[in-house]
Amino acid sequence: MIKTEKILHLKSSRGRKVRVVREHYLRERVPCYSALCQGDCDNEGKVLPGDLTHYVVPDVGIVLDFLEILEFRELQGIIFTQTACQAVQHNKGRRQYNRLRNLLKDARHDCVLFANEFQEYSYCPREKGESQEKWQTRCVYSAAVWYYNHLAGMKNIVMVTDDSDAVAQYSSLNSGVYVISMQEYLHNFWLDVRAALELYSSIAQALQEREGEVSEREYSEHLPHELLEAGIKSGRYLLGILNVNKHRAQQEATVTTQISSNKSADISGDVLVFGSKHRNRAVYGDSVVVELLPRGEWRGRATALTETQGEERSAEDPSSQTMPTGRVVGILQRNWRDYVVTFPTREAQSQSRNSQKILTVPWDHRIPKIRISTTQANALQDHRVVVRLDSWESTSLYPNGHSVRVLGRAGELETEIQTILIENCISVPPFSEAQLKEMPVVSPEQDLRESHLVFSIDPAGCEDVDDTLSVRSLSGGRLELGVHIADVTHFVREGSLTDLEARARATTYYLADRRYDMLPAVLSANLCSLLGGVDRYAMSVLWELEADSLDVASVWFGRTVIRSSYQLHYELAQALLNGEEAQVPELNPLTPEERDHRLTQLTQALETLTHVARHLRAQRDRGGALELEGMEVRAQLDSEKNITALVPRQPLEVHETVAECMIYANHWVAYKIQEAFPHQALLRHHPPPRQEYFSQLQESARAHGFSIDTSSNKALALSLEQAVDPQDPEVNRLLRMMATQAMSQAMYFSTGALPADQHYHYGLALDRYTHFTSPIRRYADILVHRLLMKALEQEAGLGIATASNRELEETAQHINNKNRAAQRVQKLSTELFQCLFFRDRDPQTDPSCVSDAVIYGIRDNGVLVFIPHLRAFSFFHPSPLSQVRISVLSNRCHADSLLLQLIRNLPHESQSPAPGQSQPKVQLVQEVRRQAEEASQQKASLKGRLSREERQFCQSKQPNLYSLLEEIRELALMDSQNYL
């Protein structure tokens, strides 16, 4: 190591100039991460392949402005210099820097980081009087030269810079090192990557626009960072995440403050930010700093439901409670993502024809309009386009952005589904040809093929069987209960390409008409799946239970090999339990005597299992757990699996039996891994809900004469149990759904990140819980499997390093985010299908457009309704005539106009110039008819498109859209006939 000294001139906190000397150590051996390396560098991790035509070293400016382009996976052999990375960190903030870091960590992307400033020969000290940009360019160039020499001239190095002086100065200095501009580079080397070229021109245009722009100020400037930090510390300002009211996006936003920064007692929870001036360019999701306004200017949250956005409502509701109100003084962290926008139609555009800038309307209500400069405005009208935000100057009313890619025409099914995916940050490219490498053979510790009767119970037609069960009596009267889970980790090695892809996806996405698997189909439906009659590897939990008390005498975890004897489905299993005649397909080829014998055996096993499950359930109930769990599942079916929920579905006892066994296995595994890794175990907790969320539930219940005690999970479950109106079964269901809505979400976490008293699972009333039983469709389970394996190895005396607490917590957060996105996507896609379904119905004549609804809340100008057979909450503005009816609480309301409301309520519809609230009914009907026409046209072309989709993704094995829609229609007809 060689020591040098860096002299820096910094500004001290008091604004004085200070001369600082810092030590700077250089070394000869800095890993180059190239497969061609001649000097046997210590290359660990990602290595650039040797078979590329060139390596590219982007200059600082390129990395700052065009990082998005460098993110294309087609671009290979990128060497990021440390100089450039530091520039990103300083100039662009943490978010952008993390993006770069993730890029560097991503094994699927060919790029490495070279620590050029620590390399003896590539480091160049900054000269006196040299500007920072020049010095950075010189550093990057010398790194490029170093690479060329280090690889003994075997590989040409291209340095990309947009500094024309640098191109002139350096291009002829060294023969193997080329210096060219970004545009030239893309044109010369990646002409086939059209998307990159388009993105380049789009960004370049946006950059150009930004320069020549000076006009008067629309917003007040943000305060500098130091002031904000100091203000937060002293309690003058509050820090929080900006949340925009979906229904009044222009006016109303709240900032959810962090409790720690909240010193004054009177500010509980949220701070209201009213109007766009006060919001001061903050966008939904940003982490902002707010200053409270004087108490006289505080105002209340508008309780009136309105859709007339933009119109200032002067009539402030005096009765509504005032809450702390503030204004945004600065933004600590932008949280911008990719947004889907729609280009306006030509008529709307023509006003702004003079400039090339076009105001586009985002799909998400909560995002302001985005100004885009493009030359393709004509071609893009009525298309949905992905854009990114670049900046929002204080001089501009709207933020500037640039387009990234075009999704397709608005209103088409594929476009809409892509839109939903992008809006939730989900990317599911088809699986690459990443080969499943030769798997190592792990010898299982136990062979259960002969000794155990193993069977699975799943929904009918299930392909990916994660879990199987077994139960048998041992000598001495004890029972042995076994849960066997597909051993996915056996096939998916940690760090392999499949693993990385699975981690990125984190879960399987179920959309209304298709699903995107987490693992390639060959694994999920075949190799891992515990199908009947074949040998499969499994992770097993075996409990030995006392004969009478059913207490756990001992428990064993480990790898096993099993052969599932029966692949049952729920209805069949229930039929067997009930002693009904049932056809078990596996038994058909046998002789009648043998069949009877086997059948008795199986039935007996099922009965024992049910007995055990009942006992476990009772045990949990005693411990304070509750009907809540059952309710949660029901609500899931209700709010998410909307289409299946239309089927009158009976919850069978078998469902609960299987679920109970799985919960038990999860619980025990959670214990095990936490015991082995007190600070690095992945668990799942469910925090207790915030009491204020229950107010609506309590109000509604009171209206019906029930009282709901929400003080603890047990009390809540109990009072929900009692709140049954014998005349109206919907009441209880509605109350339960509202309770579910009040719940906070269960989350994964790493045990080191939370104190032990927060590990509790509120819904299940278990002190420890994790997910272990579905590794085929959840990444968290894969992690838990690995942890369990490591825990077992540790017991056997093999010290094995696990991921650190911080890494695990990071992964847990990632999985949480993806899970939330998956749920939203599922919900949105069902809503989309509902919408498509009703679009081609004539509301005047079609009976399926008439439905019952329950009013569960009243606002100033409307009522909140719940439509049971769609499991949808909605709101509804009554016309002046029907206002009389509001006074009757919980009344059944005529639904004709309701459904109209529902159609218009969907976000993708309101994009098209939404018909005003006060529009006469005739116009609304026309609107819907027009849409119906469109839909029928669309339908004609649907079949062809879907099958193409099938070819592309190879994932959609569900019935196609057409038959699905027909199915919904039939079901809806059935329903309405029942009601009418």
Added chain:
Amino acid sequence: MAGLELLSDQGYRLDGRKANELRKVQARMGVFAQADGSAYIEQVSSIKGSRSRTLHDRAVINCQYSMATFSTAERKRRPHGDKKSTEMSLHLKQTFEAAILTQLYPRSQIDIYVKILQSDGGNYSVCVNAATLAVIDAGIPMRDYVCACTVGFVDETPLADLCYTEESGGISSLALALLPRGGQIALLQMDARLHQDHLEAMIEAAMTACKGVSKVLDEVVRQHLQEASSLSKE
């Protein structure tokens, strides 16, 4: 505000060292003639002088720590006598009472004066190292070298020998003075929160670092001895 990234994903620290690497240490002994023993050590570019006087009833060790006004980026008002310096003096005293064979010098006092000329973090440990050299230069018998080092904790990795930027980055750090041959700890000081599970790893790292320092000091002493003996031969 985005905190500085003290340890990059590639395992480099801000100044290009790896987690377990020490700063370059340069030292000279016998720099002042007036004192019985003196040393100059450059781990942070700092000079320390030390001398011993024999005065009192039994060996009392007296330490005084001060920083030059020009030693930090912003000029200091008071070079010594503030709270920090007093505390530091006390720590030094405790450290050397453990290391010097005081019973050999009844009715006497040993004065150790250290002055930081330029500070770049790890003041305490450099003071200890410098004072060790000075005491050796003075010919006062000690149990062993006393070597000290600071260790910080970032991303579950202990960082040896913190520089000023790292020290001020708000991480938990620990200072440890070690008698390397016996592995005895003369002083252990930490005033930040740290999970107890990590403490062992930190101490482990600190001890390794101290042993590295002791090698350097040993070399310096031997070299000094050689020079001195060759001078005296002539």
